[in-house]
Amino acid sequence: MEVTLQNLTKKFPSRDRKKREEVTAVSDFTFKIPDGKLIALLGPSGCGKSTTLNLISGLQKPTSGKIFFGEDDVTGLPPEKRGIGLVFQNYALYPHLTVQQNIMFPLENLKGKEKLTREKMLEKAQAAAKLVQIDELMERKPGELSGGQQQRVAIARALVKMPRVLLMDEPLSNLDARLRLQTREEIRRIQRETGITTIFVTHDQEEAMSISDMIVVMKEGVLQQIGRPQEVYDSPANLFVAKFLGTPPINVFRGQVRDGWLYLGTEAVLEAKGIGNREVYAGIRPEGFRLQKDGPFGCALRGVEVMGRDVSVICQSEASLDPQIRAIIDSESTVDPQAPVVRFGLNPRKVLLFDRETEERILEG
Ligand code: ADP
Numbered sequence: 001m002e003v004t005l006q007n008l009t010k011k012f013p014s015r016d017r018k019k020r021e022e023v024t025a026v027s028d029f030t031f032k033i034p035d036g037k038l039i040a041l042l043g044p045s046g047c048g049k050s051t052t053l054n055l056i057s058g059l060q061k062p063t064s065g066k067i068f069f070g071e072d073d074v075t076g077l078p079p080e081k082r083g084i085g086l087v088f089q090n091y092a093l094y095p096h097l098t099v100q101q102n103i104m105f106p107l108e109n110l111k112g113k114e115k116l117t118r119e120k121m122l123e124k125a126q127a128a129a130k131l132v133q134i135d136e137l138m139e140r141k142p143g144e145l146s147g148g149q150q151q152r153v154a155i156a157r158a159l160v161k162m163p164r165v166l167l168m169d170e171p172l173s174n175l176d177a178r179l180r181l182q183t184r185e186e187i188r189r190i191q192r193e194t195g196i197t198t199i200f201v202t203h204d205q206e207e208a209m210s211i212s213d214m215i216v217v218m219k220e221g222v223l224q225q226i227g228r229p230q231e232v233y234d235s236p237a238n239l240f241v242a243k244f245l246g247t248p249p250i251n252v253f254r255g256q257v258r259d260g261w262l263y264l265g266t267e268a269v270l271e272a273k274g275i276g277n278r279e280v281y282a283g284i285r286p287e288g289f290r291l292q293k294d295g296p297f298g299c300a301l302r303g304v305e306v307m308g309r310d311v312s313v314i315c316q317s318e319a320s321l322d323p324q325i326r327a328i329i330d331s332e333s334t335v336d337p338q339a340p341v342v343r344f345g346l347n348p349r350k351v352l353l354f355d356r357e358t359e360e361r362i363l364e365g
């Protein structure tokens with residue numbers, strides 16, 4: 001089911017009684033979520049992700065704007081009429097009911113034409129449980145399950161009616177690191193198998209990058225960029241997006257473009273063809289540095305860290321905004337950890353320039 005947001009806006013009265021002004025949690029969102037895809041709403045805490053999801057589910061009413069599921073305008077419909085499945089961070093299972101009863105619960109409430117026989121309900125519950133691989137645990141109570149298993153029950157419950165749209169708000173946040181990885185792969189698999197359009201809220205960029213077809217990056221209620229994960233990583237619209245995606249994060253420098261070259265400090269480090277003289281921020285991805293004996297960019301060497309496959313060179317530069325620069329080099333190359341200075345060549349595709357004032361990306365002319 002394609003989901004369309006049209007000029008969607010949600011304002012809240014200020015929580016601070018002394019302040020009058022409203023909080024705009026979601027500001028004029030217009031975009032389409034394609035049918036059958038998994039998309040992530042990504043941004044730091046408070047940027048409006050849950051509010052956006054609650055508007056799509058119908059738990060909250062927009063201040064203005066519209067929501068369509070396919071051709072249907074659902075803006076005025078209550079949640080139970082929208083055909084959605086919801087999964088939250090805290091699994092919200094009924095503790096006194098078994099797994100089977102929990103999964104069946106949404107079916108028990110169907111009325112009139114939609115009412116199902118008990119047999120049919122059991123069949124659907126079984127199918128949903130199988131999909132999330134908890135069909136062996138049907139007689140247990142939630143208290144007898146691990147966090148990961150409880151979240152699977154919650155997902156099965158959200159799927160049992162075969163919703164038009166599946167909405168998940170930070171569904172992995174209560175799980176430990178290993179289970180998070182495993183469960184996110186599961187969610188991806190289930191989404192592929194069912195083909196249900198899924199909207200997944202997270203503040204974790206790696207999680208978003210790893211499972212979604214598309215990410216929507218948000219900041220303070222304002223949409224920053226929509227695109228395929230790799231596209232947004234390689235070609236961020238602004239400095240905020242560039243900094244929010246990637247671990248280790250992008251290294252940011254104050255720089256100048258002069259006569260077709262990018263300068264960091266006094267060194268001309270890279271050609272910047274077609275860009276007029278101006279002050280910039282230069283973002284260099286950790287993987288954009290290459291050790292090079294007479295390389296154009298020199299930094300004070302502070303240390304070398306080996307972590308599994310990666311070798312990180314930690315260094316400093318006057319031009320850097322952050323106290324340390326982290327360059328990831330291939331593990332075959334070696335750095336003399338005693339050397340005072342390390343010199344780099346830069347991969348032009350990994351060097352991104354931003355306007356010093358607006359922080360918007362500058363594209364080469
Ligand atoms: P996220 O899920 O990205 O952390 P939210 O959507 O929960 O963000 O919140 C976005 C903004 O709206 C925040 O500034 C938050 O304080 C505010 N907000 C959310 N819900 C309410 C509410 N019921 N009343 C007032 N302000 C709210």
Ligand code: MG
Binds near residue numbers: 049050051
């Ligand atoms: Mg939230």
